[in-house]
Amino acid sequence: MKLIQSSGGVFEVEVDGRRVFSKKAVGRHAEPGEVLRLMQRMAPPLSRCIIPLDAAAVRGITHLGGTILGTTNAGDPFMWREQGPDGTWVKHDRSDAVVAAFRGLGLDALIAIGGDGSLEIARRLCEKGIPIVGVPKTIDNDVGGTAATFGFDTAVQTATDAIDKLHSTAESHERVMVVEVMGRHAGWIALHSGIAGSADVILIPEIPFDLDRVCDKIRRREAEGRHFSIVVVAEGAAPRGGTASLVDPAHERFGGMGDKVAHSIQEMTGKETRSLVLGHLQRGGSPTTFDRLLGLRFGAAAVRLIAEGRFGSMVALRPPAIAAVPIAEALAMPKRVPLDSDTIATARDLGISLGD
Ligand code: F6P
Numbered sequence: 001m002k003l004i005q006s007s008g009g010v011f012e013v014e015v016d017g018r019r020v021f022s023k024k025a026v027g028r029h030a031e032p033g034e035v036l037r038l039m040q041r042m043a044p045p046l047s048r049c050i051i052p053l054d055a056a057a058v059r060g061i062t063h064l065g066g067t068i069l070g071t072t073n074a075g076d077p078f079m080w081r082e083q084g085p086d087g088t089w090v091k092h093d094r095s096d097a098v099v100a101a102f103r104g105l106g107l108d109a110l111i112a113i114g115g116d117g118s119l120e121i122a123r124r125l126c127e128k129g130i131p132i133v134g135v136p137k138t139i140d141n142d143v144g145g146t147a148a149t150f151g152f153d154t155a156v157q158t159a160t161d162a163i164d165k166l167h168s169t170a171e172s173h174e175r176v177m178v179v180e181v182m183g184r185h186a187g188w189i190a191l192h193s194g195i196a197g198s199a200d201v202i203l204i205p206e207i208p209f210d211l212d213r214v215c216d217k218i219r220r221r222e223a224e225g226r227h228f229s230i231v232v233v234a235e236g237a238a239p240r241g242g243t244a245s246l247v248d249p250a251h252e253r254f255g256g257m258g259d260k261v262a263h264s265i266q267e268m269t270g271k272e273t274r275s276l277v278l279g280h281l282q283r284g285g286s287p288t289t290f291d292r293l294l295g296l297r298f299g300a301a302a303v304r305l306i307a308e309g310r311f312g313s314m315v316a317l318r319p320p321a322i323a324a325v326p327i328a329e330a331l332a333m334p335k336r337v338p339l340d341s342d343t344i345a346t347a348r349d350l351g352i353s354l355g356d
Helices: 019-029 095-104 114-128 152-172 188-196 211-223 257-271 278-285 290-307 327-332 342-349
Strands: 003-005 035-037 050-052 082-083 089-092 109-114 133-138 178-179 201-203 229-234 246-248 271-276 313-318 321-326
Touching: 003 278, 019 201, 019 246, 019 313, 035 095, 050 133, 109 290, 114 133, 114 327, 133 290, 133 327, 152 178, 152 188, 152 229, 152 278, 152 290, 178 257, 188 201, 188 229, 188 342, 201 211, 211 229, 211 257, 257 271, 313 327, 321 327
Parallel strands: 003 035, 003 109, 109 133, 133 313, 178 229, 178 271, 201 229
Antiparallel strands: 035 050, 082 089, 313 321
């Protein structure tokens, strides 16, 4: 069996899962040298970007962050961007060429690793006849059908560590510290790291916030003799009746809400306030034990699904098992923080303000 493991805009991997894809496939379902990786971009001609993933290529990487595959967020074959001789950019559909190139290489399957954008491309390529199995990988944890995506736990750990460290300055300088974390449409990272890091206010995209309520919380703490506060803001959070803060609307790049919230808090409460953006720090570093194990379990399960011919499926964590769900079903319900979840109730019970 010939497998291709994909990466790049369409297909990327950040934390782990690669060792199992390769070793399992080679060991149980394919001949050595028949697992290939696709470098960088899923664009024709594919043959130029293909490198065999043998045992040596995947040895000793379980504890590493990043990827050995290479990634890009600009590799959508359905909207391929190319620069003309006059310098202008045009988009066109190259998916047929991708399908033809895939067939030309005599491959049996493709493992698509990524978040909602990447998996949507995988779903469309699967519809066009490429046999694909999906693996949910994103720090945002916003892919439906699975209790967790791999990468999320590591990002939460990084954000929690940062919040822990902010407590010193917040407390000793009697300041409000506002930290902006990633999460465009889902507040998982903000909520989990905020609760674990003992934040006083957590603002997430699912709950439009009211700055008066945020400042009430800070003033109440002040009155109780707690002269500092920690505010965690998901980058996609938005004020009630307002919109999220975008630094680059054309490419839906979020950013700046933490700073805006910090300015308003300082103005409204008179408390000295500082803000910082964790940004891409959240996407690096050694994966947590949870993510290593999840990546390896996802990888092994993906190869089993291919051996069983269950294409169009995505591996999913359904504790205690790893299950298979149709990619289309997973994408039909993006996973937002449910407002009736016990995690939200926990935050409220702990007296954390969610800005509403
Ligand atoms: O999809 C993951 C994510 O980390 C988002 O949370 C974040 O908004 C975005 O990627 C940042 O993307 P880029 O690396 O292109 O700035």
